[in-house]
Amino acid sequence: MTMIPSYGLDASSWWEDVNNSPLWQDRIFHVLVALYGVVAVVALIQLVRIQLRVPEFGWTTQKVFHFLNFLVNGVRSLVFIFRREVQNLYPEIIKHILLDMPSLAFFTTYALLVLFWAEIYYQARAVSTDGLRPSFFTINAVVYAVQISMWLILWWRPIHIIIIFSKMFFSGVSLFAAFGFLLYGGRLLLCPLIFLLHRHACVCMISYNYCLGKHGILTRLAVI
Structure with missing residues (x-):
């Protein structure tokens, strides 16, 4: 066998x-x-x-x-x-705060990095950045308010569904931060490439116009 x-x-x-x-x-x-x-x-x-x-x-x-x-x-x-x-630790809410607070600070950290990249990107394109910082503070305030509300509910009555919702909330917030990270990080990565392509196109156009002008002058001299 x-x-x-x-x-x-x-x-x-x-x-x-x-x-x-x-x-x-x-x-x-x-x-x-x-x-x-x-x-x-x-x-x-x-x-x-x-x-x-x-x-x-x-x-x-x-x-x-x-x-x-x-x-x-x-x-x-x-x-x-x-x-x-x-x-x-007891009460259990202290454990939740100690485990969740670094995640909140992590979101703020990389949201700040996204803000930094967004400011560089829009300033390079001569676009106003006045609304970026208020948006940053508003988003963070909403995220912290939702999480603090869930902490208060868990402190009042530990409900398993709230713990699950808290984990899902952190997952969604992290996904949102990752989207901003990819969006503005990708744009900053593409900006130098677009600039180089634009510069190359301008150089080619100038060279082409120069050649046309030179060829026209030579043609006129030949006719004379």
Whole structure:
């Protein structure tokens, strides 16, 4: 009788072993702590470098971005370090706030980056950017208001459907930020390419007109 290898079962059992192993969980969380810690340190170094280089400009968009990046990744790193203590916090709403607040700050961080790119894009096209910052603050205010409302509901009465809705809300907000990221990041990426193509077309047109003019002059000289 031929034995059929059960690759799926082996993979499934391997995943179950890893998922149920405290040692593997500790290793994975230690890796996450290190990764988030490295990103936080790099963001802090960048913030200090920019502040030392141009201290007279105050809190620019770039400085706020690096500060929020440091804050988000630093808090996530601390949450992973003290994950067991966080899981045992009471009341439960404190745990939800500690786990959700970095996600809110993450949204604000990359929405700020999208704002920065949008300002560069519209300024390069000589379009007014007066409405960008009010839109940024309005969107963030709505997102924070919705999330704080869900926290208050969970504090009043822990409802499982609200927890699910909160996760779906964060997914939608992250998707919205990713869309803005791709939209204005892609536009900024395409702008230099379009500029080069336009410049090349102008050079070709000038050369063509020059050749036509020169050919016309030579024709007249030949006729004379």
